[in-house]
Amino acid sequence: MKISNLQLTVVGIPRHTGFVSKHVIVEIMTDEGITGIGEMSDFSHLPHYSLDVADLTAVLKNILIGKNPFDLSLINKELLSNFPETMFYYEKGNFIRNGIDAALHDLCAKSLNISVADLIGGRLQEKIKVCYPIFRHRFMEEVEENLEVVRQRFKQGFDVFRLYVGKNLDADEAFLDAVQSEFGSKVTIKSLDFSHLLDWKQAWQAVKRLSAYRFQMVESPAVQNDFEGLAHFRMKVDHPVSEHVWSFRQQYEMIKHDSVDIFNISPIFIGGITSARKAAAAAEVAGKGCLLGTTQELSIGTAAMAHLGSSLTNLTYTSDPTGPELYVADIVQNPVKYENGYLIVPGRDVPGLGMQLDWEKIEQYKVPNLSWGNVSVHQLQDRTAQTKA
Structure with a gap:
């Protein structure tokens, strides 16, 4: 089994506080028709910069396509080379690697018809x-x-x-x-x-x-x-x-x-x-x-x-x-x-992972990119849309 394609979809989901958190849904496809899904969760954090999703997709395709999804250690090693640790709490490279790794675990477990929990021990x-x-x-x-x-x-x-x-x-x-x-x-x-x-x-x-x-x-x-x-x-x-x-x-x-x-x-x-x-x-x-x-x-x-x-x-x-x-x-x-x-x-x-995508909801909350516009520092820290001074 080989990885044949990758798709990233950005959604912006409001919290009950009013703050909108942006997440990237990961889909990794294979030549055997099995798709694994993952989540690059809650990019709406400090530091106050965002990523270009089209560019990120191209980079990840270059890393993943043609790989055996069961080569988890090898793939994670290459991901770490491209998105290294920086000793920062909200390092976005960690978010990226997390979403890919989750999708790979989902994919591998699906191919064996077992849960991820059973796959990892x-x-x-x-x-x-x-x-x-x-x-x-x-x-x-x-x-x-x-x-x-x-x-x-x-x-x-x-x-x-x-x-x-x-x-x-x-x-x-x-x-x-x-x-x-x-x-x-x-x-x-x-x-x-x-x-x-x-x-x-x-x-x-x-x-x-x-x-x-x-x-x-x-x-x-x-x-x-x-x-x-x-x-x-x-x-x-x-x-x-x-x-x-x-x-x-x-x-x-x-x-x-x-x-x-x-x-x-x-x-x-x-x-x-x-x-x-x-x-x-x-x-x-x-x-x-x-x-x-x-x-x-x-x-x-x-x-x-x-x-x-x-x-x-x-x-x-x-x-x-x-x-x-x-x-x-x-x-x-x-x-x-x-x-x-x-x-x-x-x-x-x-x-x-036991999850199935709801494309009606995805289309409802889909957004074109990860940028935030005029979101303030306190909103990013406290996860709120309140505007009190």
Whole structure:
């Protein structure tokens, strides 16, 4: 079996906040008539530049056409040469490699008539505990808005939440106090996520202030790649510390400096299922736990994470992939399912990732390119369309 063609389709899907996230649907075709699908998820991030999709398509065709899709290691090596790691959290080359790698896994599993989870080693679990994100407060009036999000999502079965913090600590504290007062132990705050907005000393001061409230861990409490600062922070707080993995050099440095307790691993940030499995194995060797991170994918990207997570032996913490719940629509016929706060791993009865494209939805949300126009920095950081000053 040989790869015969590749197609990239850009869609812009609004979130319930109003922010429009752009994703690239990947289709890899073969000479045997089997097509694998993947997702380059949520390109609408800083840094504030976009890619030329026609040029990207030509480059990827040059790499892929004629290859055996089962040559995953060889193809990933060539992809890494063309789209290298840069030690940056939102490196778009990682997004590109992730979409291609997911489509290759989907393709290979389909050709064997098995699920991706079975292709990469088998399932240890059929569902993964996840949390719902509460986006960062900039203004005090957003506290009640976010409290209402908790109320509505709690009714749907989500009882664990992740809180982005660091821009308005008064609002963060008011929100935590309101949640604790209204829900008590029925709702868990998984983490305070600083997203590298503060240096480690500022984050430490913030955590000391917010420690009057219950939460399980602290995420990204230092500027990017400040491994020593992250280690200093970890030694000063009582809570476990988590950080994303966005390059193998960065993960090596975090292990070397003993900077974290938990590795936040997501295919989108490390460049695909293949790389995410390596990162999870490195974490296991280092004696660290893992959780599945997210950039808020659609169902294809989320399904890829579900298959990955189902096969990991050291997935020891509540994970983050609730992206499909954040959008007003999806581009597959059978979106991933959530039940009682768990992401359900697509079943063995449908091969590959278990997703089928919905071309009516794709045509509805299809856009010509990945550019953003006048989207502001705070919108890209906070994933909101609000225009408050």
